[in-house]
Amino acid sequence: MIVELKNIVKRYKNLVALDHLNLSIREGEIYGLLGPNGSGKTTAINCMLSLLRYDSGEVKIFDQTMTPSNYDVKKRIGLVMQNIGVYDELTVQENIDYFCGLYISDKKLRRQYVDEAIQFVELDEFRKFIPKKLSGGLLRRLNLACGIAHKPDLIVLDEPTVAVDPQSRNKILDGIKQLAAEGKTIIYTTHYMEEVEYLCDRLTILDRGKEIITGTTEEIKQMSMTGEVINVEVVDLPLATQQKLHDLSGLINFNYETGSLNLQFEKGHNHLMNLLALFEKDDIQVLNLTIKQPTLNDVFLEITGKELRDNV
Numbered sequence: 114m115i116v117e118l119k120n121i122v123k124r125y126k127n128l129v130a131l132d133h134l135n136l137s138i139r140e141g142e143i144y145g146l147l148g149p150n151g152s153g154k155t156t157a158i159n160c161m162l163s164l165l166r167y168d169s170g171e172v173k174i175f176d177q178t179m180t181p182s183n184y185d186v187k188k189r190i191g192l193v194m195q196n197i198g199v200y201d202e203l204t205v206q207e208n209i210d211y212f213c214g215l216y217i218s219d220k221k222l223r224r225q226y227v228d229e230a231i232q233f234v235e236l237d238e239f240r241k242f243i244p245k246k247l248s249g250g251l252l253r254r255l256n257l258a259c260g261i262a263h264k265p266d267l268i269v270l271d272e273p274t275v276a277v278d279p280q281s282r283n284k285i286l287d288g289i290k291q292l293a294a295e296g297k298t299i300i301y302t303t304h305y306m307e308e309v310e311y312l313c314d315r316l317t318i319l320d321r322g323k324e325i326i327t328g329t330t331e332e333i334k335q336m337s338m339t340g341e342v343i344n345v346e347v348v349d350l351p352l353a354t355q356q357k358l359h360d361l362s363g364l365i366n367f368n369y370e371t372g373s374l375n376l377q378f379e380k381g382h383n384h385l386m387n388l389l390a391l392f393e394k395d396d397i398q399v400l401n402l403t404i405k406q407p408t409l410n411d412v413f414l415e416i417t418g419k420e421l422r423d424n425v
């Protein structure tokens with residue numbers, strides 16, 4: 114394992130921010146920490162990297178016990194914080210050079226690394242800009258470049274796409290995929306389930322500092338009690354057919370409003386086939402049909418009774 118958290122407990126006075134949290138992160142994977150605001154993602158990162166004291170538990174990174182003074186481990190880690198941490202008076206290039214210089218003393222190598230980081234986040238034409246002159250998305254990309262320029266083996270990103278325009282967001286996400294393809298291990302915190310689905314090999318869903326569930330996106334979705342939701346647009350749906358629909362096996366929810374039919378089924382097979390067979394028999398004309406599989410949010414909702422983003 115590249116990172117192991119065992120039974121981490123972190124309290125802020127009476128609030129338990131991390132409640133016996135366990136994480137095992139393998140080499141080369143993109144690992145997601147997904148949870149609503151205040152679920153403990155940032156606290157988990159800060160405890161993991163010894164930036165914050167915790168009450169009990171143990172953290173190992175690269176098979177070594179992580180401590181605030183373990184610089185051998187620290188220099189192999191790149192951290193991209195949620196809050197932008199760059200110097201206002203330095204240009205884009207100078208900022209990246211400064212952060213890279215904390216780890217890389219060889220000037221020639223550093224110049225190469227800084228250039229590569231600038232290319233990586235596509236900020237070449239903004240090299241001489243000071244941060245104040247950059248848009249929010251470009252600033253996030255600078256923040257990313259500062260965290261990864263020294264070519265760390267483990268990259269920790271804490272909500273790097275918050276308040277970012279779609280273009281920069283896609284660049285950041287694709288950049289992260291590229292880093293993983295180069296063999297880096299990535300830890301990625303977010304409250305956007307779409308990002309986790311797009312990026313992560315495995316994830317842990319957190320709520321109130323507790324691990325709710327861990328697995329691949331597919332494994333977690335499989336845990337949902339709910340099956341697919343089928344939406345059908347029809348020309349007309351006579352009452353007699355509506356009655357028969359109610360009797361379809363595995364149906365959990367039925368909703369019909371002028372031309373639009375929504376059916377939610379429990380897990381299982383043949384729901385669509387049964388539905389289409391009934392439509393054919395009753396000669397129902399279908400204009401459009403979509404099937405929605407359960408999402409990570411559905412699973413979160415089933416377990417915790419609330420939405421992933423209900424307090425965003």
Ligand SMILES: Nc1ncnc2c1ncn2[C@@H]1O[C@H](COP(=O)(O)OP(=O)(O)OP(=O)(O)O)[C@@H](O)[C@H]1O
Pocket residue numbers: 125128130148149150151152153154155156157195304
């Ligand atoms: N310095 C602090 N003092 C007291 N409580 C804190 C402190 N930092 C965080 N908390 C609380 O600990 C809990 C976890 O917060 P944390 O910032 O780790 O969550 P998060 O999942 O990263 O949320 P966000 O998405 O908003 O960053 C929250 O209830 C928060 O209010």
